[in-house]
Amino acid sequence: MSGVSVDWHRARELAHAAGAAAARPARRLPLAGCDGATLAEALCAGTDLPAFRTCAVDGWAVRGAGPWRVVGRAAAGSAPPPLEADGTAVAVATGAPVPRGAAAVLRAEDTGRAGDGRITGRPPVRAQWRERAEEASAGDVLVPGGVDVTPAVLGLAAAGGHDTLPVRVAPAARGLVFGDELVGRGPAGGHLLRDALGPALPGWLARLGARHAAPPPQPLPDTPGAHRAALRAALAEADVVCTTGGTADGPADHVRAALATLGAAPVVDRVAVRPGHPMLLAAVPGVAAGGPRFVVALPGNPLAAVAGLLTLAGPLVSGLRGRPPAPCGNLAVDSAVAGAAGRTRLVPATVDPATGAARPAAHTGPAMLRGLAAATGLLVVPPGGVAAGGRADFLPLPLWPGAGA
Numbered sequence: 001m002s003g004v005s006v007d008w009h010r011a012r013e014l015a016h017a018a019g020a021a022a023a024r025p026a027r028r029l030p031l032a033g034c035d036g037a038t039l040a041e042a043l044c045a046g047t048d049l050p051a052f053r054t055c056a057v058d059g060w061a062v063r064g065a066g067p068w069r070v071v072g073r074a075a076a077g078s079a080p081p082p083l084e085a086d087g088t089a090v091a092v093a094t095g096a097p098v099p100r101g102a103a104a105v106l107r108a109e110d111t112g113r114a115g116d117g118r119i120t121g122r123p124p125v126r127a128q129w130r131e132r133a134e135e136a137s138a139g140d141v142l143v144p145g146g147v148d149v150t151p152a153v154l155g156l157a158a159a160g161g162h163d164t165l166p167v168r169v170a171p172a173a174r175g176l177v178f179g180d181e182l183v184g185r186g187p188a189g190g191h192l193l194r195d196a197l198g199p200a201l202p203g204w205l206a207r208l209g210a211r212h213a214a215p216p217p218q219p220l221p222d223t224p225g226a227h228r229a230a231l232r233a234a235l236a237e238a239d240v241v242c243t244t245g246g247t248a249d250g251p252a253d254h255v256r257a258a259l260a261t262l263g264a265a266p267v268v269d270r271v272a273v274r275p276g277h278p279m280l281l282a283a284v285p286g287v288a289a290g291g292p293r294f295v296v297a298l299p300g301n302p303l304a305a306v307a308g309l310l311t312l313a314g315p316l317v318s319g320l321r322g323r324p325p326a327p328c329g330n331l332a333v334d335s336a337v338a339g340a341a342g343r344t345r346l347v348p349a350t351v352d353p354a355t356g357a358a359r360p361a362a363h364t365g366p367a368m369l370r371g372l373a374a375a376t377g378l379l380v381v382p383p384g385g386v387a388a389g390g391r392a393d394f395l396p397l398p399l400w401p402g403a404g405a
């Protein structure tokens, strides 16, 4: 595989389009299986919310002027007796239907008892009930399609009377870390380096909106055979496979050759960006029914790998989930940042809460994670650089599961 470096913004568009074209059809799943999926259609209220006029306090539903004679009791979940005469009251619980004929509901603590046992008190100015349909009428759109199913959306769907939802489930993802020089535990030292990507990949993929089954990847050998075998196995179970290392053209860089043997077709091969230039997105047809699967090959330098994740894997996963890619903001930048000749530069940065300006982090070399760990986004610096006080695009880091990029 070979190719001309693709512009950074264009690479994100191509990755998103590839994902969107391969998005699986929506499925109707029980609520218990929908957390973290994407709502495929608008969620509409199946009933009025609330479905009936509901007591908002524990106390007394009354009719006419007091004092009121107690004629019955309405527990939550049971049909209340009606109030048929002025001067009568029914004991009500929060959540019970307001009895027919009630003019008011009084809080228990605002009432007393007359000597003959009748209820005394003054009806409140504000109704102590929830009006039928005050939150929504049956058929109203509660949540638009295309958004994340969060626990709040699940609760709302249940309140609206739904047992299932039409969703696109999060694509399955698998990370593969290659490098003979890597150790999976303990300190770096001698000629060995601690793997900084295996522990991070599942979390990054979850934040992009994909599911990574445990356990985190462990380092694999830098051999053509190990690449082929690991890619084959991972593609059999995951929609998106993210590899790290072996993307350059050195003697131990095997990912492109391994992908060629699997019949993979490049979607984006090398991006005009620093760090992360040798990144690759390829589609692998025919591995499973229902559309191609994808390999995102990320460079081994840790910050370059994250740059690749946000450039290619983020928009790809958003497309597969039936969502748009995360938009870049555009911020003032509080100090000058040099450009990289002919390439976009991605620089970890924070946003100054007082001024709203982006502040480039320190320690942002391709092999460093220190600047990224403190950052909330990547500043997208054009090839000509940006002057202090100038403006640049800013891609927020996905910092919570499903946030997307």
Ligand SMILES: Nc1nc2c(c(=O)[nH]1)N[C@H]1C(S)=C(S)[C@@H](COP(=O)(O)OP(=O)(O)OC[C@H]3O[C@@H](n4cnc5c(N)ncnc54)[C@H](O)[C@@H]3O)O[C@H]1N2
Residues within 6 Å of the ligand: 177, 178, 179, 181, 182, 193, 194, 195, 196, 197, 198, 244, 245, 246, 247, 248, 249, 250, 253, 275, 276, 277, 278, 298, 299, 300, 301, 302, 304, 366, 367
């Ligand atoms: N002759 C060329 N050399 C390089 C080029 C090039 O175009 N021509 N590109 C450079 C760029 S840019 C990058 S980025 C890297 C890409 O390297 P690879 O994807 O082939 O990755 P490796 O060579 O395996 O590793 C690079 C670097 O990162 C360290 N590494 C790898 N994996 C991990 C990990 N999981 N945790 C921590 N560190 C890791 C590895 O030890 C190397 O130091 O290539 C440049 N070279």
Ligand code: MOO
Residues within 6 Å of the ligand: 273, 274, 275, 276, 277, 278, 299, 301, 303, 304, 366, 367
């Ligand atoms: O992509 Mo590399 O990280 O520019 O050094």
